[in-house]
Amino acid sequence: MKKIVSAIMVSFLIFLSACSSEGSSGGETDSKTLKIGALFPLSGGLALLGEESFRGAELAIEYANKNGGVAGGKQIELVKGDAVDADAAQAEANRLINQENIKTIVGSFSSSIAFAASEVAERSGVLYWELGAVADTVTDRKYKYVLRTNPPASYFSKVHLDFIKEVVTKKLGKELGDIKVAIAHEDSSYGTTIADEASKLAKKEGINIITNQGYSAGTNDLSSVILNIKKAEPDVLIAVSYLNDSVLLARQSEELGLKVPVFIGSGGGHTMTDFKDAMGEKANGILNVDFPQYQINKDFTPGIEEFLKLYKEKYGTEPRSGHSLANFMGMKVALDVIDKVGEIDPDKLKEEALKYTAEAGTTVTGWGVEFDKESGQNQLSKPYVHQWIDGELKTVWPEDVAVEEPQIVNQ
Known part of the structure; x- marks a missing residue:
């Protein structure tokens, strides 16, 4: 009888531990790591600029991790999804949310991919950050859980x-x-x-x-x-x-x-x-x-020379376009917001993002930052x-x- 009681108690403790793990703050693998989903076309017909865009987000994450992380020293883990088209974007967004327990996603270069993935995120209460797609319809829907750092069409x-x-x-x-x-x-x-x-x-x-x-x-x-x-x-x-x-x-x-x-x-x-x-x-x-390119007034785009150095050190070549720069800047904004909140909580992140501001000429792209409270669009981004x-x-x-x-x- 004692053996049976002991076995029941062990099973119960394991069950409680599993429940505690499932109920932990979204996007965390442990107390020192935060997970962010990344949806980009990394293969297929859109991969050329999809990969270039992803590199910008990846560099921002690596830079943050090497310089103390966010929220008191937490490291960021970027969990990739290859969204080759709109259908794949929906499938990968569902996988990141339901299997990887991701609570915030960045993407995506392509407007069709952004549109599809953000639909899934909105239904799931997951905050979606668009760093590069330009179709106005991405933010015109005025979704609660969509923010865009780059300029629309x-x-x-x-x-x-x-x-x-x-x-x-x-x-x-x-x-x-x-x-x-x-x-x-x-x-x-x-x-x-x-x-x-x-x-x-x-x-x-x-x-x-x-x-x-x-x-x-x-x-x-x-x-x-x-x-x-x-x-x-x-x-x-x-x-x-x-x-x-x-x-x-x-x-x-x-x-x-x-x-x-x-x-x-x-x-x-x-x-x-x-x-x-x-x-x-x-x-x-x-x-x-x-988007901003690299022969530009560097006084108005502080940090661009450091970005170019980071890019060449990691990938062995110069950037192929300004898409990597735009995504680097957008990812840094997302990380700043996460740093202030201290955790991956979609509602808290959205609330903090709407208070976040930066003046034109103070970011690596030269863009300012001020999100429209209804649409989530950064109103101070602009093409050159x-x-x-x-x-x-x-x-x-x-x-x-x-x-x-x-x-x-x-x-």
Whole structure:
């Protein structure tokens, strides 16, 4: 009988221990470790910039861990999920939440992935931090458990049109109403959102959009798009592309004799070193609206040189785009908030994030931080205008981040 009682007591104690473990603060493996989920496309068609984005978050975690951790010395463990598409994003988000007991997730580069993963997080009461996807719909839903540190597509569109108003008109010697603008965009939520927002803003500003050409990013022929643009004879072409279609658009434009005085890319392909490597000298002169890049006013982006050093030490190469920098900055904001709260509690983190502020010119991207209380969007993030000049991508506008004036020739 004593043996039976002892066995029952042991079983009961094991059961209590298991319950205690299951009920512990979410995202903790032990008292000195906090777990954060990371959802990025690390394989498949989006892996190029998905991996680059993940590297930024990874570097921020490693930097924090090497410098004492957060919340009184706790180390951060980053638990990865490979979200190759929206379906995988949902599955991986569920796995992180239900199997890994993750209570906060960062991601994701792709708008479709962010949209799907944040749906799962919202239903589960898990705080989702978007560090790189731009579709406005990610934050327009005004979810309780979604925060975004990077600028959305509508901010990109505004910078496009502000640059046309404040710089292009002067360089071309034309009135704003006389400037003819064409848009060519890949037709996923990324390209469509930027193109649609640009069209809406242009109408308000009295800017003439003479043609808006959508296409699949996977196409191998853009000749019809280019010929339609050529026929319209624009002063400005806004192109929203990933890498492969940005190269295809540039090459076929050259072959078909499309010459536009002002060519402005938008994110994605046109800022990557791979674009410059593919186009050689023909990349020179092409402008691009995107996340902060690396030829930039370093007084306005404190810490950027240290980031470049950390990146090269770990990965043995220079960054391929500004996506890693944007994710590094966003991850640091998340870590600052976690440090203040001291634990991974979604409600406490959200409450603290809404009080968190930083002035423009004090972060590694130059962005300020102030989250909108309803949508969770950082209202002080903004894209900048860059240009390929002598084989280097230099920031040219606005003036507080520029290292050179934009080179626009009135043809």
